[in-house]
Amino acid sequence: MSDVERDAEAGWAPRSAGWRRWAYWGARFGPRAFVRWSPPLIGLGFGMALPRARRQVLRNLRRIHGRRDEFSELKDMAATFGAFAACLAESLAAERAEGRAARYRVVGAERYEALRERGEGVLLATAHVGPWDAAAQGLRGTRQEPILLVMGQEQDAAAGTFHDLVRRTAGLEVRRVGAHPLDALPVLEWLQAGKVAAVQMDRAPKEGAIVVDLLGAPFPLPKGPFALASVAQVALLPVFASRRGFFDYRIDVGHPIRLPRRADREQVEGAAGAFAAQMGAFLRSNATQWFHFTDDALAADLDLDE
Template sequence: MGERLAVAAYSLGWSLVRRVPEPLGRAVFTAIADQAWRSRGDGVRRLEANLRRVIGPDAPEEQLRALSRAGMRSYLRYWYETFRMPAMSSRQILERARCEGIEALQAHLASGRGVVAALPHMGNWDHAGAWMTLRGTPLTTVAERLRPERLFERFVEFRERLGMEVLPLTGTGAGTVGTLARRLRSGGLVCLLADRDLTSGGIEVSLFGEPARLPAGPAALAERTGAALMPVTLWFDGPYWGIRVHEEIPIPDEGDRAAKIKSMTQELARVFETGIAEHPEDWHMLQRVFVADFETTGPPPRGR
């Protein structure tokens, strides 16, 4: 019953939100965010545990709570705009973006060199993908395989309608990695969410002064194919979507492959730190990232 309800809820979101006037829809999702924030369930407390690392241990509890409330509103804004995006015109999607640094990424692609765009869970990454494809740049991405399977299929169908090629994270063995490598070697764009490890092969890096695990995939693909590894951070700016393409993270000249991948992933974490610190309310991280949190059992502790 739970799986059927999940499919029904998301299906209702995609079918209903686009028909509701935008001011009303946004107000409803803001109210949902505030109710979730007041309830302080596991997701909100995990968000606060992650944001505590961003603002530091000495920041007042009131500051953390205000930030987590803004974070939940940002997170529900992502869901509202994702549900509504199929009803948005191409012009709306293009005109609401404010992008910095896209020229360097486009130059790589124009020269025939592939690009790995590595993103944290910030802002609206689905919009960023749609914005790129509408500008004439096809891209390939990877989706976490959700349960039930029908829910995963709906997300894949949604992103494919936006113009993206979507590959499953699991269930295909080495096939997904091989496809990504081929796309990069042919000069394509691969976009990967890269601030949370979903496998047992994550790399331990320093993030906000603490050990954290990030996926090895983006750096490994760049090292393997010679593609440019370019971090991308996202945020909300009033009615607009902010996108910043950061400078390429080069492949180190020295060290074996494992050392190079680790060094590149650490630099990726450093760039993510900068983007998250500038827009912490738009970091939608309601899961474990830091090593210390994996070493504890149960939900994060409740605050005062």
Template sequence: MPSWQGKSKGNKLGYRIFIGILRYGGVYPAYFLLRFVAAYYFLFSWSSSKPIYRYFHEKIGYSRLKSLFSLYSNYYIFGQTIIDKVVVMADMGNKFTFDFDGEEHLRQLVAGGKGGIMLSAHLGNWEVAGHLFKRLNARINIVMFDGEHQRIKEYLASVTGGRNVNIIVLKDDLSHIYAINEALSNQELVCMHADRFLPGNKTMTADLLGSPAHFPLGPFLLAATFRVPVCGVYAFKESATHYHFYSTEPKVYNGRREQELALNDFVAGMEEKIRKYPTQWFNYYDFWVE
């Protein structure tokens, strides 16, 4: 089964072109150019298209034709989320609006004074709700793979200024565990994706959309070991300039015996959101156990 390799596609020139368009023309010209980029991936990137097409056809149950249309839509929306993320992080002028379901849960997480973990997935684009995190008056630590090419990361950092968040990079020497522990000890919030892992990482298995799939052990082990409140967080694009943010109620998992419960709760919430926003799961490899 092909696995995710921890890297994203794209190059520095592509980012530079889109950011230049955003600065001088706004999101709509960038979205127009994006239609051609999405068409390129739709036509020529079979390695990433195949698993997404199978997801629409076999797991969601779409017809072959609808699966093809949904495949193109998935690429196009994915590109939009990247553009939107840069616009929001760099404080560029925009007309984005937001609905918030569960903001009170995040405020409860902060008010608890124990820190907390926010679990998400490669669903939607929750990062665009960063201004909500500003209102929380809490430090946010995002745990992520060091999968982007260094030049792209440096260029985006120069554009966005690295605002609002602290990045904790997952490393083979497990130094990220100490960084997470320090963040939680300081009553800070830690956010991580819980739907991907690199080859060789320890995993757990749960049913998603009717078939068993592997999930990384780490996020659920951390949630159960540190015994801090855990929320699921997502944000989905509902129109060109409107997003809907969701947060679940905080829940504490008491010890390693409950890490499977943490996984099952996460997968149940993830499946609910996939069925509601099927074209906004950006998963370009074979996800299910074969």
């Protein structure tokens, strides 16, 4: 039985289509005060009900901070689940007036603009951090150009389809990959046409991962984005979003990473290490906005558990 199935039996299935629709209606049509103040309490409830996710969050925090006193760890675990609920609510509420008037502060925008001024395609490399959809929205706002979100298949396909509709309403394109080896071909064509795509880097398949050092411990990254950047001859640009307040976001644009067209293993591993270094720097300042909830087999083998 999968984690999702076990969670569903307990009445808590945050990745299910039914729950996603319920969350959408509350976020889209609920009173402003509800959308602003209820997510931390809802997130805390999920954290209490989902022991596997709670264990992984603790591993993440220990990867970043090391072991600390119990109060500090519990406080940051609660803050992480609260931040996740707030980011999800605001993602689903993009059609609200507050969503359309969201504030974006882009730090390092000149690095993105320099690539676009040259007409180059760009592969934005992010992670399950903060309001990650907002990273695409904030950069899109500088030029009002289409950005393609490249995402893996959700465990509940109906939930993914529903959320993708919300994203498209907000002006973002979505491409799901992973079901077939040729799924990424349209993404390659998109990049080669000089357009922008975004991909999350902190959820690698069991096969074909690159193990890097992330904050002093091994972590798997997917090979696919590096292969795409190499073949398409576009820059892989680290971009991370953090939530600073109600529909108030900061987007940190990192330094572009480039690979030759026929990159060898050493060059790919070097690029992966460069990305991990930039991701680690972001996480040190935003530890409670890393929503990497899936079991990390590598972390499980380390001294990061209770």
